[in-house]
Amino acid sequence: MAQMSGxxxxxxxxxxxxxxxxxxxxxxxxxxxxxxxxxHKYFQHILTRHEQAAVHAADGYARATGKVGVAFVTSGPGFxxxxxxxxxxYMDSIPMVVISGQVPLSMIGTDAFQEIDAVGISRPCTKHNxxxxxxxxxxxxxxxxxYLARSGRPGPVHVDIPxxxxxxxxxxxxxxxxxxxxxxxTIKGNSRQIRKAVEAISNAKKPVFYLGGGIIHSNxxxxxxxxxxxxxxxxxxxxxxxxxxxxxxxxLLGMVGMHGTYAxxxxxxxxxxxxxLGPRFDDRVTGKLSEFAKYAKIIHVDIDPSSIGKLVHVxxxxxxxxxxxxxxxxxxxxxxxxPERYEAWREILERYQELHPLTYEDSDKVLKPEWxxxxxxxxxxxxxxxxxDVGQHQMWTAQYYPFTRPREFITSGGLGTMGFGFPAxxxxxxxxPDEISINFSGDGSILMNIQELMTAVExxxxxxxxxxxxxxxGMVRQWQTFFYDxxxxxxxxxxxxxxxxxxxxxxxxxxxxxxxxEFDEALDDAISKGVVALIDVVVDRYENVLPMVPAGGSLYNxxxxxxx
Amino acid sequence: xxxxxxxxxxxxxxxxxxLSRITGLFAARGYNIETLTVAPIPGSKYSRLTxxxxxxxxxxxxxxxxxxxLIPVYKVIEHSELVEKEMVMAKIPLEExxxxxxxxxxxxxxxxxxxxxxxxIIMAADEPSRIKNFIEALKRFNPKExxxxxxxxxxx
Numbered sequence: 001m002a003q004m005s006g007x008x009x010x011x012x013x014x015x016x017x018x019x020x021x022x023x024x025x026x027x028x029x030x031x032x033x034x035x036x037x038x039x040h041k042y043f044q045h046i047l048t049r050h051e052q053a054a055v056h057a058a059d060g061y062a063r064a065t066g067k068v069g070v071a072f073v074t075s076g077p078g079f080x081x082x083x084x085x086x087x088x089x090y091m092d093s094i095p096m097v098v099i100s101g102q103v104p105l106s107m108i109g110t111d112a113f114q115e116i117d118a119v120g121i122s123r124p125c126t127k128h129n130x131x132x133x134x135x136x137x138x139x140x141x142x143x144x145x146x147y148l149a150r151s152g153r154p155g156p157v158h159v160d161i162p163x164x165x166x167x168x169x170x171x172x173x174x175x176x177x178x179x180x181x182x183x184x185x186t187i188k189g190n191s192r193q194i195r196k197a198v199e200a201i202s203n204a205k206k207p208v209f210y211l212g213g214g215i216i217h218s219n220x221x222x223x224x225x226x227x228x229x230x231x232x233x234x235x236x237x238x239x240x241x242x243x244x245x246x247x248x249x250x251x252l253l254g255m256v257g258m259h260g261t262y263a264x265x266x267x268x269x270x271x272x273x274x275x276x277l278g279p280r281f282d283d284r285v286t287g288k289l290s291e292f293a294k295y296a297k298i299i300h301v302d303i304d305p306s307s308i309g310k311l312v313h314v315x316x317x318x319x320x321x322x323x324x325x326x327x328x329x330x331x332x333x334x335x336x337x338x339p340e341r342y343e344a345w346r347e348i349l350e351r352y353q354e355l356h357p358l359t360y361e362d363s364d365k366v367l368k369p370e371w372x373x374x375x376x377x378x379x380x381x382x383x384x385x386x387x388x389d390v391g392q393h394q395m396w397t398a399q400y401y402p403f404t405r406p407r408e409f410i411t412s413g414g415l416g417t418m419g420f421g422f423p424a425x426x427x428x429x430x431x432x433p434d435e436i437s438i439n440f441s442g443d444g445s446i447l448m449n450i451q452e453l454m455t456a457v458e459x460x461x462x463x464x465x466x467x468x469x470x471x472x473x474g475m476v477r478q479w480q481t482f483f484y485d486x487x488x489x490x491x492x493x494x495x496x497x498x499x500x501x502x503x504x505x506x507x508x509x510x511x512x513x514x515x516x517x518e519f520d521e522a523l524d525d526a527i528s529k530g531v532v533a534l535i536d537v538v539v540d541r542y543e544n545v546l547p548m549v550p551a552g553g554s555l556y557n558x559x560x561x562x563x564x
Numbered sequence: 565x566x567x568x569x570x571x572x573x574x575x576x577x578x579x580x581x582x583l584s585r586i587t588g589l590f591a592a593r594g595y596n597i598e599t600l601t602v603a604p605i606p607g608s609k610y611s612r613l614t615x616x617x618x619x620x621x622x623x624x625x626x627x628x629x630x631x632x633x634l635i636p637v638y639k640v641i642e643h644s645e646l647v648e649k650e651m652v653m654a655k656i657p658l659e660e661x662x663x664x665x666x667x668x669x670x671x672x673x674x675x676x677x678x679x680x681x682x683x684x685i686i687m688a689a690d691e692p693s694r695i696k697n698f699i700e701a702l703k704r705f706n707p708k709e710x711x712x713x714x715x716x717x718x719x720x
Contacts, residue, residue, distance in 0.1 A: 119581060124592050128635040131580060148635065182577055182638045306629035309622070 006135035007032035007166040010099065013142040015042040016174045019070050021061065021430055022046070023054040027074025028114060029101030032166035034072075046430065046459050049451040051078050053423035055085020055098060056449070060424030062094050063410045064385055065431040066219065068149050069096040075103055076114030079160075080121065084417060086156050087125035091414025092240060093217055095154035097145045098126075104164040105133065118160045127155030132162065135170030147178040152185030153304040154217055185303060189320030189328060197275075197299045197316045198332045204273035204297075206345045207233050210256070213240030213413070214278015214302060214322050221406040223326040224277060225249075230330075232339035234349050236264040238279050239413045243403035253349060254358065257285040258549045259395040262356035262558060263349055265549065268293050269556040270348075276300040278322045281311045282414070283551075291554035301325050356547070356560055358399055369393060369468040369539045370400050372519060376438060376466065377402040379523065384436035385410060385428045387463075389421035389445030392474035395545045397440045419448025425463040426456050436464065436527060443469040443493050446534075453506035456532040464526045464533045467499060470541045478544050482562070499536035508532035565620035569598075571646055571717045572628065574613040577636035578604055585634050586613060595619060595627050599650075599714030610638060616692075616715050645720040650695045651713040655683040660705040668705075672698045683708060 004012070010033050014022065021044045026034040037045050048054040051073045058069030069089075073082045079100040089096045103112040119131045128148050130141045138161070145157040201207055215224055221244045228235050228251050236256035237244055245252040254261035256268055268274070274296045279285065286292040289311060299316040300308050308317045318325055360370040373396050376384075381402045387410040388394040394411055403409055410428055412420040421439040429437035446467050456463050470477075473491040480488050503510030509531055511522035519537060526533035547558040576582050583602060590597050598616040605612050617627060624642075631640045656665055662676065662684060669675050672695070674688030688698050692715050699710060 120584070123581075123585060123588055133580070180635070183635050304633070306626065306633050310626060310629075 002172050003169055004172050005032065005036075005166065006132075006138050006161065006168050006170065007036045009135065009138045009170070009172050010142070010161070010166070011036040011040050011042060012172055013139060013174060014070065016143075017068070017146050019043050019068075022070045022072055023048055023057040023061075023427065024072030025051050025054055025074065025078060026072075027078045027101060029075035029103055029163045030072060030078070030099075030161075030166070031101075032163065033099070033101070033161075046455065048423065048455045050449065051081035052084050052419065053449050053452045053455065055082045055096070056088065056417075056420050056423035057427035057430070058096055058098070059085060059089045059094050059420075060387060060410055060427030061431040062089075062096055062427075063424070064407055064428040066407065067095075067431070068146055069094070069427065071096070071098045072100075073098065074101045074114070075118065076116050078114075079118045080116060083121060083125065086122055086158060088412050088415045088417045088420060089156040090125045090127065092213065092412065093154050094156065095149040096156040097149050097159065098156060099159045099161060101166075102131070102160045102162040105162045106164070108162065119158070122158040126158045127153075129158040129160065131160045132165050135165055135168035138165065138170065139172055139174045143175045143178050144180065148183070152183070185321075186305075186319045187321045187324050189301065189318045189325035191328065193316060193318045194325060194329050195332065197318060198329060198336055200273060200297060200299060200316060201231070201233075201275060201333065202336045202338070202341075205342070206271045207273040207275060207342065208267045208271040209233055209235035210268065210274045210276040210279055211235055211237045211241040211244045212277060212279025213238060215241055215244050216406045218278065218303070218322040219406070220323040220326050223323065223330055227326065227330055227333055230334045230339070231337045231342075232346065233275070233342055234267055234346060236260065236267060238282070238285055239398055239411065241279070242398055242409045243406045246404050247402035253353065255398055257282075257555075258287070258551070259399060259545050259547065260549075261353075261358050261399075262547055262560065263352040265547070265555045265558060266352050267349055269554075271296045274298045277326070278302055280307045286311065287549045287553055287555040291556070360543070363540070366540045367514065367516065367519065367537060369396050369470070369537075369543055371516070372466065372468060372537055372539065373397050373400045373440065375516070375519065376523065380436055380438065384438050385425075385432055387411065387421045387425035387428055387437065387439045389439070389441040389448075390416045390418045391442045391445060392470075392478065392543070392545050393440045393442045393445075393468040395475075396468070399545075418445040421445060422449050422456075422463060422465055423452050425465075426452060426459075426461045429461040429463055430459075437462070439463055439465045441465055441467050442474055443467055443471060443496060444473045450502070453503065453508055453532060453534075457507040462530050462532050464523070464535065466535045467537060468539050469496075469536050470539050470543065471496065472541060475545070481542075481544070482548070482559070483550070499534045503532070503534040506532070508534065510534045510536065512536045512538070514538045565622065567618055567620060568624065569616065569618045570624050570642065571648060571715060572615045572617060572631070573641040573717060574615065574631055574637060575605070575610050575639040575641070576613060577638065578609055578611040579636055582611070582636050583613075585636065586615075586631070589630055589634065590617075593626070593630065595623065599712075601714040601716050614714070614716050641719060643719045646717040647720060648692055648715050648717040649689055650692045650715045651687060651689040652695050652699060652710060653677075653685060653687045654702060654707040654710045655685055656705050656707055657683055665705055668698070668701055
């Protein structure tokens with residue numbers, strides 16, 4: 001046990017937790033901690049150019065590696081800038097610890113310079129938060145923060161540390177193990193419920209696997225693949241579950257929901273049993289609730305009891321860690337379930353797949369965004385991590401990219417945060433340095449964290465940003481086309497920077513491409529150069545994301561084509 | 565769906581900001597709070613909150629699950645087998661017939677607790693539905709101020 005300052009404790013705690021990188025931005029209230037960072041070499045600190053980007057980078061790192069992402073910010077505006085990052089991670093259950101400086105204890109509540117009620121603000125967008133009152137309690141709080149972030153349903157945890165606490169001397173006795181009397185996530189599922197669920201599967205005629213993000217968080221994609229292969233039951237994936245099954249798995253019907261495939265949405269609508277593994281019945285998946293899967297009994301496995309039965313009645317609730325539940329379930333399923341049983345159902349769904357496959361009309365006059373994504377997939381399938389921003393390009397990526405494994409696709413699903421992609425892709429590159437890090441973005445999203453070009457250049461994080469540039473805030477423009485008689489209120493983004501010069505001015509490379517050949521050349525060049533790149537791809541201005549279930553509509557009522 | 569009234573007791577760690585976690589949860593998710601009382605549990609590091617709320621069975625179920633999910637929440641008790649009590653205090657002008665007032669208070673487990681220059685302070689403690697009746701009956705004595713405590717409850 002050693003005596004040390006609160007600031008030293010923060011650095012030592014990172015060492016205890018095996019943190020290899022911290023993304024952050026210094027400022028007055030957190031300077032004591034940065035002074036310790038200067039002295040120690042336990043972890044790399046990456047100085048982003050905006051606090052929001054620091055948190056997104058930590059988030060991307062966490063999504064790609066499964067480890068806890070860490071970010072440091074200062075008080076006041078440093079913290080408020082970080083809030084979007086916290087909320088993004090909270091909505092997608094990403095394990096993260098964000099440490100913010102705070103004004104000294106004696107000044108809290110006086111409206112001091114750069115004071116804000118940080119824990120008051122972060123309370124609804126974190127799994128938990130702490131205001132540290134003394135250096136004495138700091139080691140325990142930090143250990144609890146990491147434990148809470150990664151255990152149970154993961155999520156971001158915020159620790160607010162007043163400046164005088166980082167200067168106080170105290171004893172550093174880092175707990176080896178954290179036990180909280182008031183927090184005990186259920187890991188093992190109820191065996192009787194599991195047996196009942198298997199029984200229901202073996203009695204169903206039209207079952208569907210409804211695969212959600214919990215599979216990725218619990219690292220149970222292998223088990224899911226095993227069960228799907230054993231049962232030959234068709235499966236749909238949510239946005240957050242992409243990569244659970246390989247893109248070419250014959251049982252995969254594609255993504256489900258607002259921009260899901262026809263076959264996936266029809267499967268949900270006609271099924272007599274949904275086997276929901278770690279999804280949360282988001283409105284972008286279910287559409288109109290009263291029409292959602294209305295012929296189906298529902299099995300729902302989730303570690304968070306409040307997810308079960310929140311929106312839809314569940315017939316077979318199973319609370320537990322998905323991996324633990326599936327380990328128990330898999331042998332039972334293999335024993336009890338006969339894949340022959342679902343032959344007729346598979347045939348129906350195959351016909352749906354043939355009737356309305358995912359499709360777009362390619363052109364030799366103008367680049368189609370879908371083609372660009374497919375092309376990247378042909379070249380980099382299985383060798384790259386794919387991040388996105390938010391909007392049309394995000395949905396096209398989810399639809400058309402050939403995902404091969406979990407943690408390959410990094411996207412802000414729940415909160416839908418524009419500006420997420422580039423900093424997240426930097427965090428991904430830092431976490432998985434041997435793989436190519438691609439960020440598909442739009443001409444709207446990319447400008448929301450463009451300053452990170454500097455960070456990426458400085459720290460040699462060669463993210464390749466592919467901007468699907470349609471001179472529009474495309475997704476909003478699409479809704480205006482469909483539902484607002486083409487009144488394009490404030491969505492025309494024709495006024496644009498020269499992305500090539502922009503990239504170059506930061507020390508990266510830029511390309512502007514209009515043809516397939518130019519795109520191939522630019523991508524190959526960016527990969528071979530290994531530097532930060534912006535590839536500005538001029539695409540069809542009026543391409544729409546289809547199919548589309550209008551917001552609030554029933555899942556089976558899809559717009560399959562749009563004719564002007 | 566049928567809206568039902570429900571008394572929920574929540575045992576929480578008695579720590580900084582815990583009450584705002586609870587009330588913030590109710591506000592953020594649009595749940596009702598009819599009354600809320602809170603006090604430390606003697607001889608422990610916990611406090612007990614008693615919340616009277618209302619909602620459809622699905623909403624009530626969510627409220628309980630969401631409360632459980634808060635890290636400092638140790639236990640959520642949602643027994644229907646609860647003994648409930650509420651206290652009320654009121655100021656009655658001295659011109660009123662205090663013997664009648666006192667008789668009324670007695671009928672509701674109360675009495676006159678203080679007599680000042682112009683007013684008498686009375687109290688009563690009873691089941692929430694009876695407290696409603698008490699307040700109704702009190703009106704004829706022209707109360708100047710009425711203060712209710714909110715409900716406390718304990719399992720049978």
